[in-house]
Amino acid sequence: xxxxxAQVRWEQHTQxxxxxxxxxxxxxxxxxxVDTSAGRSLTAVCTVVExxxxxxxAVDYLVRLSLARDRRGFVRQHWMDLCAVVLPLIQPxxxxxxxxxxxxxxxxxxxxxxxxxxTYVAGAVVGLLMFGSLAVLxxxxxxxxxxxxxxxxxxxxxxxxxxxVGYGDHAPTTGLGRMVAVGLMLSGIALLGVVTxxxxxxxxxRFEKDDVEERRQTEAIQALTEEVRELxxxxxxxxxxxxxx
Amino acid sequence: xxxxxAQVRWEQHTQxxxxxxxxxxxxxxxxxxVDTSAGRSLTAVCTVVExxxxxxxAVDYLVRLSLARDRRGFVRQHWMDLCAVVLPLIQPxxxxxxxxxxxxxxxxxxxxxxxxxxTYVAGAVVGLLMFGSLAVLxxxxxxxxxxxxxxxxxxxxxxxxxxxVGYGDHAPTTGLGRMVAVGLMLSGIALLGVVTxxxxxxxxxRFEKDDVEERRQTEAIQALTEEVRELxxxxxxxxxxxxxx
Amino acid sequence: xxxxxAQVRWEQHTQxxxxxxxxxxxxxxxxxxVDTSAGRSLTAVCTVVExxxxxxxAVDYLVRLSLARDRRGFVRQHWMDLCAVVLPLIQPxxxxxxxxxxxxxxxxxxxxxxxxxxTYVAGAVVGLLMFGSLAVLxxxxxxxxxxxxxxxxxxxxxxxxxxxVGYGDHAPTTGLGRMVAVGLMLSGIALLGVVTxxxxxxxxxRFEKDDVEERRQTEAIQALTEEVRELxxxxxxxxxxxxxx
Amino acid sequence: xxxxxAQVRWEQHTQxxxxxxxxxxxxxxxxxxVDTSAGRSLTAVCTVVExxxxxxxAVDYLVRLSLARDRRGFVRQHWMDLCAVVLPLIQPxxxxxxxxxxxxxxxxxxxxxxxxxxTYVAGAVVGLLMFGSLAVLxxxxxxxxxxxxxxxxxxxxxxxxxxxVGYGDHAPTTGLGRMVAVGLMLSGIALLGVVTxxxxxxxxxRFEKDDVEERRQTEAIQALTEEVRELxxxxxxxxxxxxxx
Numbered sequence: 012x013x014x015x016x017a018q019v020r021w022e023q024h025t026q027x028x029x030x031x032x033x034x035x036x037x038x039x040x041x042x043x044x045v046d047t048s049a050g051r052s053l054t055a056v057c058t059v060v061e062x063x064x065x066x067x068x069a070v071d072y073l074v075r076l077s078l079a080r081d082r083r084g085f086v087r088q089h090w091m092d093l094c095a096v097v098l099p100l101i102q103p104x105x106x107x108x109x110x111x112x113x114x115x116x117x118x119x120x121x122x123x124x125x126x127x128x129x130t131y132v133a134g135a136v137v138g139l140l141m142f143g144s145l146a147v148l149x150x151x152x153x154x155x156x157x158x159x160x161x162x163x164x165x166x167x168x169x170x171x172x173x174x175x176v177g178y179g180d181h182a183p184t185t186g187l188g189r190m191v192a193v194g195l196m197l198s199g200i201a202l203l204g205v206v207t208x209x210x211x212x213x214x215x216x217r218f219e220k221d222d223v224e225e226r227r228q229t230e231a232i233q234a235l236t237e238e239v240r241e242l243x244x245x246x247x248x249x250x251x252x253x254x255x256x
Numbered sequence: 257x258x259x260x261x262a263q264v265r266w267e268q269h270t271q272x273x274x275x276x277x278x279x280x281x282x283x284x285x286x287x288x289x290v291d292t293s294a295g296r297s298l299t300a301v302c303t304v305v306e307x308x309x310x311x312x313x314a315v316d317y318l319v320r321l322s323l324a325r326d327r328r329g330f331v332r333q334h335w336m337d338l339c340a341v342v343l344p345l346i347q348p349x350x351x352x353x354x355x356x357x358x359x360x361x362x363x364x365x366x367x368x369x370x371x372x373x374x375t376y377v378a379g380a381v382v383g384l385l386m387f388g389s390l391a392v393l394x395x396x397x398x399x400x401x402x403x404x405x406x407x408x409x410x411x412x413x414x415x416x417x418x419x420x421v422g423y424g425d426h427a428p429t430t431g432l433g434r435m436v437a438v439g440l441m442l443s444g445i446a447l448l449g450v451v452t453x454x455x456x457x458x459x460x461x462r463f464e465k466d467d468v469e470e471r472r473q474t475e476a477i478q479a480l481t482e483e484v485r486e487l488x489x490x491x492x493x494x495x496x497x498x499x500x501x
Numbered sequence: 502x503x504x505x506x507a508q509v510r511w512e513q514h515t516q517x518x519x520x521x522x523x524x525x526x527x528x529x530x531x532x533x534x535v536d537t538s539a540g541r542s543l544t545a546v547c548t549v550v551e552x553x554x555x556x557x558x559a560v561d562y563l564v565r566l567s568l569a570r571d572r573r574g575f576v577r578q579h580w581m582d583l584c585a586v587v588l589p590l591i592q593p594x595x596x597x598x599x600x601x602x603x604x605x606x607x608x609x610x611x612x613x614x615x616x617x618x619x620t621y622v623a624g625a626v627v628g629l630l631m632f633g634s635l636a637v638l639x640x641x642x643x644x645x646x647x648x649x650x651x652x653x654x655x656x657x658x659x660x661x662x663x664x665x666v667g668y669g670d671h672a673p674t675t676g677l678g679r680m681v682a683v684g685l686m687l688s689g690i691a692l693l694g695v696v697t698x699x700x701x702x703x704x705x706x707r708f709e710k711d712d713v714e715e716r717r718q719t720e721a722i723q724a725l726t727e728e729v730r731e732l733x734x735x736x737x738x739x740x741x742x743x744x745x746x
Numbered sequence: 747x748x749x750x751x752a753q754v755r756w757e758q759h760t761q762x763x764x765x766x767x768x769x770x771x772x773x774x775x776x777x778x779x780v781d782t783s784a785g786r787s788l789t790a791v792c793t794v795v796e797x798x799x800x801x802x803x804a805v806d807y808l809v810r811l812s813l814a815r816d817r818r819g820f821v822r823q824h825w826m827d828l829c830a831v832v833l834p835l836i837q838p839x840x841x842x843x844x845x846x847x848x849x850x851x852x853x854x855x856x857x858x859x860x861x862x863x864x865t866y867v868a869g870a871v872v873g874l875l876m877f878g879s880l881a882v883l884x885x886x887x888x889x890x891x892x893x894x895x896x897x898x899x900x901x902x903x904x905x906x907x908x909x910x911v912g913y914g915d916h917a918p919t920t921g922l923g924r925m926v927a928v929g930l931m932l933s934g935i936a937l938l939g940v941v942t943x944x945x946x947x948x949x950x951x952r953f954e955k956d957d958v959e960e961r962r963q964t965e966a967i968q969a970l971t972e973e974v975r976e977l978x979x980x981x982x983x984x985x986x987x988x989x990x991x
Contacts, residue, residue, distance in 0.1 A: 167434045174441035176422035177911035179669055189902045196909035200938055201945075203445055208946035210446075211453035211701065215460055215950055231477045232966040235484060236973060242488045243977045246984065249494065412679050419686035421667035424914055448690055455691075456698035456946065460705055476722040483726060487733045494736060657924050664931035666912035693935055700936075701943035705950055721967045725974060732978045739984065 018078040025071060036064040037141065044149045045162055069096045132205045136173070136198070143169040143195045150188045157184055173199035263323040270316060281309040282386065289394045290407055314341050377450045381418070381443070388414040388440045395433045402429050418444035508568040515561060526554040527631065534639045535652055559586050622695045626663070626688070633659040633685045640678045647674055663689035753813040760806060771799040772876065779884045780897055804831050867940045871908070871933070878904040878930045885923045892919055908934035 039060035042053065072092055079085035086093060148165040151157035159165050159181050168181040172195045183189050284305035287298065317337055324330035331338060393410040396402035404410050404426050413426040417440045428434050529550035532543065562582055569575035576583060638655040641647040649655050649671050658671040662685045673679050774795035777788065807827055814820035821828060883900040886892035894900050894916050903916040907930045918924050 163431060163434075170434075170438045170441060171422065172911060174420055174445055175665070175909055175911045176417060176420045176441050176444075177667065177906060177913045178422045178424035178427040179913035179915055180424055180427045182913040182915045186898060189898075189905075193905045196905060196911050199911075200909055200941055203448065203938065204942035204945045206445055207449035207452045207697065207942045208701075208949045210449045211456045211698075211946045212949040214453050214457040231474065231481070232970060235477065235481045236966065236970045238481065238484050238488070239970060239973050239977060242484065242491060243973065243980065245488065245491050246977060246980050249491065249984065408676060408679075415679075415683050415686060416667065419665055419690055420910070421662060421665045421686050421689075422912065423667045423669035423672040425669055425672045448693065451690055452694035452697045452942065453946075455694045456701045456943075459698045459702040476726065480722060480726045480729065483729050483733065487729060487736060490733060490736050494739065653921060653924075660924075660928050660931060661912065664910055664935055666907060666910045666931050666934075668912045668914035668917040670914055670917045693938065696935055697939035697942045700939045701946045704943045704947040721971070725967065725971050728971065728974050728978070732974065732981060735978065735981050739981065 018075055018080075021074060021078055029068070029071065032064045032067055036061060037138075039064070041141070041145050044145045065096075072096050132202065136202055139195065139198045140166070140169045140173060143172070143191055146191045147183055147188050150185055150191070151183055154185045154188070157188075159183065159188075169195060172196055173202065175199050175203070263320055263325075266319060266323055274313070274316065277309045277312055281306060282383075284309070286386070286390050289390045310341075317341050377447065381447055384440060384443045385411070385414045385418060388417070388436055391436045392428055392433050395430055395436070396428055399430045399433070402433075404428065404433075414440060417441060418447065420444050420448070508565055508570075511564060511568055519558070519561065522554045522557055526551060527628075529554070531631070531635050534635045555586075562586050622692065626692055629685065629688045630656070630659045630663060633662070633681055636681045637673055637678050640675055640681070641673055644675045644678070647678075649673065649678075659685060662686055663692065665689050665693070753810055753815075756809060756813055764803070764806065767799045767802055771796060772873075774799070776876070776880050779880045800831075807831050867937065871937055874930065874933050875901070875904045875908060878907070878926055881926045882918055882923050885920055885926070886918055889920045889923070892923075894918065894923075904930060907931055908937065910934050910938070 039057040042057050046053075072089075075089075076082060076085055144162065144165040147159055147168065148162060151159040151165075159168055164181050168183075170176075171178050171181075172192055175196065183192050284302040287302050291298075317334075320334075321327060321330055389407065389410040392404055392413065393407060396404040396410075404413055409426050413428075415421075416423050416426075417437055420441065428437050529547040532547050536543075565579075566572060566575055634652065634655040637649055637658065638652060641649040641655075649658055654671050658673075660666075661668050661671075662682055665686065673682050774792040777792050781788075807824075810824075811817060811820055879897065879900040882894055882903065883897060886894040886900075894903055899916050903918075905911075906913050906916075907927055910931065918927050
């Protein structure tokens with residue numbers, strides 16, 4: 012019980028700093044993509060920042076693993092965290108670092124209420140839109156037939172993809188760009204699901220028909236209680252007679 | 257309690273006039289966009305009407321604020337109204353005036369039943385389609401590569417966007433036009449959510465399986481009542497014997 | 502009560518013949534559009550068939566109106582039927598005759614169960630796809646910039662529209678064609694809503710968490726019954742003693 | 747009862763081998779489409795494998811039919827299995843063999859929990875994406891105006907279709923290709939429905955308002971129990987008096 016609570020306490024204390032680090036990571040990821048005229052030194056700084064943030068997340072994973080009572084169970088239960096830490100080491104999957112960061116922060120969100128779920132989803136959508144735009148821009152800008160060459164086009168494309176509108180005025184042409192697109196599409200479907208489910212849950216909660224059966228039960232129980240009360244009075248009267256007799 | 261009721265009474269009395277003003281605003285907004293041959297004087301009149309309507313809404317906000325018992329709470333709770341009043345002052349956000357008007361009227365709608373929610377959503381969808389068409393038309397008509405140049409194309413584009421169909425035969429090319437498009441897309445997703453949630457709520461309400469457990473409970477209570485009734489007869493008999501003996 | 506039942510009996514008896522007439526109408530509507538080499542006489546026959554079917558539906562409406570106990574209430578409640586009968590008289594709305602037929606048949610469907618709702622929706626979807634394809638084909642074939650010129654393209658376009666995929670390889674260019682498209686889009690959203698709601702209702706029904714509270718209640722009632730039974734045995738023993746004493 | 751259990755035991759034992767055969771079938775189906783330079787002998791081997799797998803599924807159907815207690819009921823209840831076995835015999839419907847295999851394996855999945863349903867849907871989606879890509883590629887590659895000529899384009903097109911994004915940068919032009927597309931679109935709508943329903947069911951389950959009525963019932967039952975207990979004490983006292991007297 013104590014180890015468990017140590018792990019929980021660790022996760023509670025590190026939640027805010029890690030979120031700040033994730034924002035820092037996003038900035039470091041965005042700068043060299045958006046600012047094409049960025050010098051070599053700025054790009055180098057950003058790369059260092061990215062790796063430092065990754066390192067902190069990796070250390071955090073190891074600390075949580077060491078604090079866990081059942082380590083095998085922890086690895087099995089938090090396999091997404093493990094993927095998020097290990098995958099960015101492979102160079103072509105560098106794109107995934109931002110997703111990893113999102114996941115690592117997301118795993119922490121203790122979902123307690125419908126409002127919090129919705130907030131988290133809204134945050135994830137904004138994060139994914141930003142990530143999708145930047146990732147597609149960095150990949151498609153140099154593609155020979157690419158048609159997403161400015162940040163504006165990339166953001167616009169992300170929106171048309173995530174809402175499943177898909178005009179087709181801009182579309183990725185490279186393999187990596189299309190993988191990002193698939194991610195955005197699936198997120199968009201999830202987003203639509205969450206929005207619909209939210210409204211449906213609210214409707215059903217609000218307009219649920221009153222349960223007639225239950226009210227009838229309550230009345231039956233009350234009638235029965237009345238019955239027993241009269242019985243008790245009768246027995247009390249009987250007792251008086253019996254004692255008196 | 258009295259201030260609260262003064263605020264509520266104010267909102268009830270102003271609801272219809274403000275709705276009429278909103279329609280007037282929409283007309284004044286639409287005329288110079290649709291009628292490109294409109295003279296300078298007509299355009300000027302429309303601009304004046306727009307600003308007068310905005311002024312009335314601003315005054316209404318101030319009156320409600322002054323009638324509110326807890327003014328800080330009012331500002332915090334009605335921050336959307338504040339945005340709707342303040343934002344149109346910035347010139348490039350002039351487009352938002354129509355959205356603001358929609359929001360200000362919408363905030364008044366007291367959602368009381370599923371039918372009213374659905375009516376409100378249908379109204380909002382029609383309003384947004386009209387607003388989206390006009391806004392995109394006014395922005396894209398003068399864009400060098402724009403392909404939305406007539407009211408017909410604008411309305412058609414709004415429908416393909418809001419239903420997330422997105423043929424791509426017409427698509428905005430300017431930043432402002434794309435912001436309008438994003439608004440329509442998000443509204444479309446919300447619309448889809450409301451439609452689905454409505455049907456789901458209706459289905460679940462209608463076809464909910466009879467609760468077996470509950471019927472068993474009712475039977476158990478009836479059996480118990482029978483038991484108690486027999487007990488009472490027994491005690492009555494006992495009393496007769498006892499008195500007789 | 503008797504007039505009401507006369508109306509209901511009429512509706513039950515006329516349901517199947519009217520459905521057959523609707524199918525006949527659909528065939529008469531489709532033939533001149535699909536078979537462009539159809540001679541004048543065939544087209545004339547089809548037009549006659551269309552008008553005869555419309556006439557039967559109009560007569561049916563009048564009979565139902567005359568059988569209704571509360572005629573004002575009938576008109577108000579069945580305003581869609583009235584529109585469906587009156588609108589096709591206006592020539593440019595000739596397209597609506599097929600929709601009217603669908604509506605008139607659909608109004609009859611007594612929705613009794615989730616399965617029947619789903620069947621009705623599936624039927625409506627097939628009917629709308631057929632209607633949408635034919636209507637768009639007849640309108641767009643002669644448009645100068647039209648790109649829907651064969652039945653195959655029209656059906657394909659209907660599917661991409663109703664499922665909100667919207668590739669944009671084919672899209673209507675005329676006002677009437679676009680109105681048909683908007684109808685298909687909205688039907689598509691409704692279709693998606695029905696599909697989702699169906700699955701959601703099935704999930705919620707199936708995986709509803711066992712109500713722990715209710716099971717505890719049942720146990721409490723059983724324990725109470727046991728208690729009362731022992732009490733009764735006690736009173737019976739008391740009675741024996743009392744009589745014996 | 748025994749025949750029933752024989753059928754069930756057969757289905758349990760054959761589930762895993764049939765799944766493996768389905769994967770083998772998918773590989774044999776994919777190889778000649780993906781590897782265009784595949785020699786005649788490899789293609790022949792794949793065709794043989796396809797037919798052997800089909801034969802095993804046909805035999806499995808016959809065994810299940812012979813083990814079934816009520817054979818007419820079995821055929822009527824499992825008409826999808828029958829279609830899946832019979833349809834691929836018609837040459838132009840060769841494409842359906844993969845769908846058939848999916849269906850035959852899918853029918854086996856005993857849906858026991860929300861998680862299993864979701865797993866099954868995810869599996870079906872992956873299978874359909876793979877099938878859609880391969881089928882469209884094999885059909886469109888040789889079409890004169892086709893624009894889906896590589897496996898990458900086919901997979902990309904499948905994703906844009908199933909998520910209903912539909913950029914339109916790639917779209918099938920042949921009748922068969924479009925039929926595959928319609929299948930993917932409908933699957934996409936079903937997928938969206940399952941995702942949304944899942945989230946909605948989870949929300950409703952989780953955030954269902956506490957049933958006030960039920961808590962009041964529990965209290966009523968407890969009060970009643972207290973009443974009966976006191977009654978019993980009274981009767982016990984009465985008995986003592988009676989015996990003592």
